[in-house]
Amino acid sequence: MTTSVAVSPRPATGFIRVGEDAKPWITGFRCMDCGAVATEQTLACRRCTSRSPLQEFRASARGRVYSWTVVQRSYPGIAVPFVSVIVELEDHLTLKGTLRVADHDSVHSGMPVRLVFDDAGGALDPEGAPYVGYHFVPFTGDEK
Ligand SMILES: [Zn+2]
Numbered sequence: 711m712t713t714s715v716a717v718s719p720r721p722a723t724g725f726i727r728v729g730e731d732a733k734p735w736i737t738g739f740r741c742m743d744c745g746a747v748a749t750e751q752t753l754a755c756r757r758c759t760s761r762s763p764l765q766e767f768r769a770s771a772r773g774r775v776y777s778w779t780v781v782q783r784s785y786p787g788i789a790v791p792f793v794s795v796i797v798e799l800e801d802h803l804t805l806k807g808t809l810r811v812a813d814h815d816s817v818h819s820g821m822p823v824r825l826v827f828d829d830a831g832g833a834l835d836p837e838g839a840p841y842v843g844y845h846f847v848p849f850t851g852d853e854k
Contacts, residue, residue, distance in 0.1 A: 742762055
């Protein structure tokens with residue numbers, strides 16, 4: 711009989727957090743002096759240069775497309791074409807990612823999208839732990 715021990719998923723990027731329940735979220739940092747947000751803690755706010763520590767917050771999973779491009783060429787093994795987007799989340803944090811959408815011509819600035827966490831292509835760390843990545847999908851309002 712083999713006993714397996716569950717291994718916790720590893721964040722594929724520094725701004726993904728994974729809770730004890732293995733549910734991931736995006737973390738952001740907010741300047742309490744000017745409200746600027748970033749995906750990492752910094753020594754000083756990049757907007758107002760305040761040296762007060764930025765406050766960590768759990769970022770929204772919804773946002774809107776700020777900019778996008780349809781990628782026609784990529785590394786070997788990466789299926790093309792795909793849509794690369796910059797998304798501004800509801801709390802103004804901006805993330806770059808892939809938008810999985812059937813009709814590339816439907817993508818537009820301001821398009822509502824939501825985050826979906828995934829297995830980062832099935833990659834495993836040296837201990838066999840899966841990675842947690844993310845992508846975006848159109849937000850239709852029908853999701854929970
Ligand atoms: Zn600031």
